[in-house]
Amino acid sequence: MPIIEMHGVKRFYVMGDITVKALRTIDLSIEQGEFVAVMGPSGSGKSTLMNIIGCLDKPTDGVYMLDGLNTKEAKMDEFADIRNQKIGFVFQGFNLLSRTTAVENVELPLFYNRKKRISDSLKRAEAALKKVGLGTRLDHVPSQLSGGQQQRVAIARALVNDPAFILADEPTGNLDTETTIEIMALFQELNDQGITIVMVTHEPDMACYVKRIITMQDGLVVSDRQVNDRKKASEDLQAWRVSHSQL
Ligand code: ADP
Numbered sequence: 470m471p472i473i474e475m476h477g478v479k480r481f482y483v484m485g486d487i488t489v490k491a492l493r494t495i496d497l498s499i500e501q502g503e504f505v506a507v508m509g510p511s512g513s514g515k516s517t518l519m520n521i522i523g524c525l526d527k528p529t530d531g532v533y534m535l536d537g538l539n540t541k542e543a544k545m546d547e548f549a550d551i552r553n554q555k556i557g558f559v560f561q562g563f564n565l566l567s568r569t570t571a572v573e574n575v576e577l578p579l580f581y582n583r584k585k586r587i588s589d590s591l592k593r594a595e596a597a598l599k600k601v602g603l604g605t606r607l608d609h610v611p612s613q614l615s616g617g618q619q620q621r622v623a624i625a626r627a628l629v630n631d632p633a634f635i636l637a638d639e640p641t642g643n644l645d646t647e648t649t650i651e652i653m654a655l656f657q658e659l660n661d662q663g664i665t666i667v668m669v670t671h672e673p674d675m676a677c678y679v680k681r682i683i684t685m686q687d688g689l690v691v692s693d694r695q696v697n698d699r700k701k702a703s704e705d706l707q708a709w710r711v712s713h714s715q716l
């Protein structure tokens with residue numbers, strides 16, 4: 470069963486006499502274990518699609534099944550529960566609480582989990598931070614961490630609920646090249662451990678880390694392809710970097 474399944478999903482924004490067809494018709498299926506990049510020009514509908522996948526918005530028409538649940542039938546509070554329990558979010562700007570330690574930031578999603586009270590939240594947050602290589606930074610506040618480390622905290626926060634998948638919107642947009650490579654390598658490592666990742670990215674460079682690339686244009690998916698040989702794609706990119714650094 471796919472984790473994400475869309476049939477005929479449309480999202481129109483109506484503003485007076487004008488209707489913007491942000492998503493025209495999307496049919497999409499993403500299985501457990503995939504690592505997907507969603508690409509495409511500005512205004513092509515990527516964020517609108519992410520908002521629907523992330524249960525922050527509902528389609529104007531069509532069906533979105535998340536992990537076998539029909540999101541259309543969910544009431545508003547159930548919808549929020551689905552979002553909190555099934556999805557880990559990573560944002561471009563990290564979105565950490567600034568006066569809160571790394572481990573407390575990571576614990577936060579556990580407090581929103583209304584269905585079951587979690588008594589071992591601290592342990593789980595520590596384990597998530599260890600997983601992203603920050604086991605020695607538990608009590609640091611964001612200003613004491615580098616940009617890459619802050620994004621690692623955000624990734625740990627996304628993982629702590631054991632979500633069905635991670636949704637990342639331009640997660641490396643605020644990072645320098647070196648840190649970007651480091652964060653993408655971390656995502657790749659997590660994906661190798663079986664975590665499903667859906668990521669919006671502008672940077673074609675990111676394509677070498679993922680397993681599948683979906684390209685959007687004018688509210689439609691215009692290309693959807695598997696990256697068959699990630700290792701080769703990485704080596705090609707590395708060779709390209711070396712040749713360009715010598716220019
Ligand atoms: P992308 O993320 O690929 O840049 P978006 O999903 O943000 O694209 O936008 C797709 C289209 O929908 C654009 O034409 C945009 O102007 C329009 N749009 C997005 N959000 C809204 C909104 N809240 N109200 C009206 N139009 C919107």
Ligand code: MG
Pocket residue numbers: 515516517
């Ligand atoms: Mg966008």
